[in-house]
Amino acid sequence: xxFVDEAEIKVIAGAGGNGCVGFRREKFxxxxxxxxxxxxxxxxxxxQADENLNTLIDFRHERVFRAKRGENGMGRQMTGAAGEDxxxxxxxxxSIVNIDTEEVIxxxxxxxxxxxxxxxxxxxxxxxxxxxxxxxxxxxxQPGTPGDEREIRLELKLLADVGLxxxxxxxxxxxxxxxxxxxxKIADYPFTTLYPxxxxxxxxxxxSFVIADIPGVIEGAAxxxxxxxxxxxHVSRTSLLLHVVDAAPMDEAVDPVEQVKTIEKELKKFDTxxxxxxxxxxxxxxxxxxxxxxxxxxxxxxKRLRWGRKPWFAVSAATGxxxxxxxxxxMAFIEAEKRDAADAGA
Numbered sequence: 001x002x003f004v005d006e007a008e009i010k011v012i013a014g015a016g017g018n019g020c021v022g023f024r025r026e027k028f029x030x031x032x033x034x035x036x037x038x039x040x041x042x043x044x045x046x047x048q049a050d051e052n053l054n055t056l057i058d059f060r061h062e063r064v065f066r067a068k069r070g071e072n073g074m075g076r077q078m079t080g081a082a083g084e085d086x087x088x089x090x091x092x093x094x095s096i097v098n099i100d101t102e103e104v105i106x107x108x109x110x111x112x113x114x115x116x117x118x119x120x121x122x123x124x125x126x127x128x129x130x131x132x133x134x135x136x137x138x139x140x141x142q143p144g145t146p147g148d149e150r151e152i153r154l155e156l157k158l159l160a161d162v163g164l165x166x167x168x169x170x171x172x173x174x175x176x177x178x179x180x181x182x183x184x185k186i187a188d189y190p191f192t193t194l195y196p197x198x199x200x201x202x203x204x205x206x207x208s209f210v211i212a213d214i215p216g217v218i219e220g221a222a223x224x225x226x227x228x229x230x231x232x233x234h235v236s237r238t239s240l241l242l243h244v245v246d247a248a249p250m251d252e253a254v255d256p257v258e259q260v261k262t263i264e265k266e267l268k269k270f271d272t273x274x275x276x277x278x279x280x281x282x283x284x285x286x287x288x289x290x291x292x293x294x295x296x297x298x299x300x301x302x303k304r305l306r307w308g309r310k311p312w313f314a315v316s317a318a319t320g321x322x323x324x325x326x327x328x329x330x331m332a333f334i335e336a337e338k339r340d341a342a343d344a345g346a
Contacts, residue, residue, distance in 0.1 A: 005156040007059035008099065014042030014067040014083035016121035016144025019129070022075030023137070034131050034138055035077045039123030042147045043067030043083030047115045049108035053091040056156050067118070070144055073126040083120055093159040093237070099151045109159065109237075117152055121145040157237055160212035161334050162201075166244035167259045171284040174317035175244060176213040179327050203331045212238065236271065239337050240330060241279040247298065247314070248288035256283075257304045278333070281305075281312035282326060287319050 017039025024032025045067050065088055071080030096105040096115055106115030124142035131138055164172040180199025202208040243263065245256050260281070267275040283298055298314055311329070315322035 005056060007056040007154045008063070008151060009059055009154065010064045010149070010151050011045040011086075011088075011118040012064070012066045012149045013044050013118035013120045013147025014069040015146045016040065016042045016123040017070035017072040017080035017083075018143045019124035019126040019141030020073035020075060020078075021127045021139055021141045024076075033136065034127040035075055036126035036128055036141055037073035037075070037078040037080065038126045038129065039073045039142075039144045040070030040080035040082040041123050042070045042120030042144065043085045044116055044120040044147070045086045045088065045118035047088050047090050047094070047096060047106070047108065047117055049092045049094065049111055049113045050089040051092050051111040053089060055091065056094070056154055059154065067120060067147065070121070070123050072144075073123070073141070077126075077128055079126075080123060082123075085120070087114075090154060091156055093157050095155045095157060097153040097155060099153050105152065118148040118150060121147040158212045159210070160238050161209040162211045162240045162242055162330055163238035164211065164213050164242050164244055165263055165279070167246065167263070170244045170246045170259075171317045172213045172244045175242075175282070175284065175315070175323065176211060178317045178320050178323050180211060201327050201331070203328060207331055207335070209331055209334050211242075236274060239278070240333055241277055242282050242326070242330070243279050244282045244284050245301075246285055247283040247301065248285045256301055260305055280310070280326075280330075281307060283312065283314045284317050286314045287316035287321065 019039050020036035022034065022036035024035050026032060045065055065086055067086040068083035070083045073080045090108065092111055092113075093109060095107045096117060097103065098105055105117060108115060122145045124144045127138045127141045130140060164176065166172050176199045180201045199211050199213070200208055201211050243260065245260055246254075247256060249256065264275065281302075283301065286294055286298070289297055294314070302312055313322055313326045315326060317323065
C-alpha cells in the first residue's frame with residue numbers, strides 16, 4: 001500500500017433545525033396556547049485516532065465530509081431530532097491543522113483519542129419559547145444556526161522511539177532489516193527510500209522499541225527540496241536519532257563528514273529543538289573498509305566532526321556486525337527516558 005502522510009479535506013457540520021410556530025388545537029379548547037417546538041442541533045464532524053490505520057490514502061479520493069442537519073421543531077412542543085455526528089477515522093499520530101490560520105487544532109497520539117473539528121449549528125427556538133405575559137400568542141420562531149465549515153490539513157507523523165537519519169544510500173533500510181522484522185526495499189545501487197518504514201526491534205519479550213526508517217535527505221530539505229518535509233516531520237516525535245553515515249562511499253569525491261554537517265544544518269533550519277535531540281552516529285558499511293585501516297579511518301572521521309565523547313558506533317548492516325550493540329544501548333536509553341518522564345509526572 002502506498003504511504004500517504006498528508007491530505008487536505010473540507011469538513012462541514014450540520015446546520016441546526018428551525019424552530020416551529022404552532023398552537024394547540026384540541027376539542028373544547030378553541031384558544032390553545034403556542035406549542036411550537038425547538039429545532040434539533042446539527043451534527044458535528046469529529047476525527048478519531050485508530051491504531052488499525054497507517055496511511056491517509058483514503059483521503060485522496062474522498063475530500064468533503066458532512067454531518068447531518070438537525071430536524072425542524074414540531075407542534076405539541078416536540079423538539080426536532082439532533083443531527084448525527086460524522087466520525088472520521090485517521091491513523092494514530094495525525095496532526096490536524098486549520099489551513100486558513102495554520103493553527104494546530106489537535107494532535108491525535110493515542111488510540112481512540114478524538115478531536116472536534118467542526119461544531120454543529122444550534123437548533124432554533126420554537127414559538128413556545130417566546131410566550132410571555134404581554135405576548136400570549138407569539139407567531140415567530142428562530143431559524144437554526146449554520147454549522148462550522150473549514151478546510152483542514154491532516155499530517156501523519158510517525159510514532160517511533162528511534163528515527164534513522166542519513167543521506168540516500170547510507171544503508172538505513174539495510175539497518176532496519178538487520179535489527180527488526182521490517183522488510184523495506186534495498187539495492188546495491190544509489191537508491192533512496194520513498195516512504196517511511198516502521199520496524200519493531202525486540203531485545204527480549206518485555207523489551208522492545210519502534211524504529212523508523214525515514215526517507216533520505218538532501219541539501220535544502222527544510223525548504224522542500226527532494227523529499228523535503230516528508231523527511232523531516234517524521235523525526236519530530238522520536239526521542240533518539242540514529243544518524244547513519246556511509247563510511248565507505250562508492251564515489252571517492254563524497255565526504256562523509258560533509259554529509260553529516262549537511263543534515264545537521266537541515267535539522268537546525270527545520271526545528272532548533274529537533275536539532276538538540278540526542279543523536280548518535282552510526283558509521284555503516286565498515287565491511288567495505290580494510291580491517292587494518294578501519295580503526296584509523298573511523299577515528300579520523302570522528303575527529304574531523306569534533307564529535308567529542310558523544311556516542312558513535314561502527315556497524316555493517318549488511319553482515320549484522322555491531323548492530324546488536326547499537327540497539328541494546330538504544331533500548332537502555334529509551335527506558336531511561338521513560339523512567340525520567342514517569343518520575344517527572346509523578
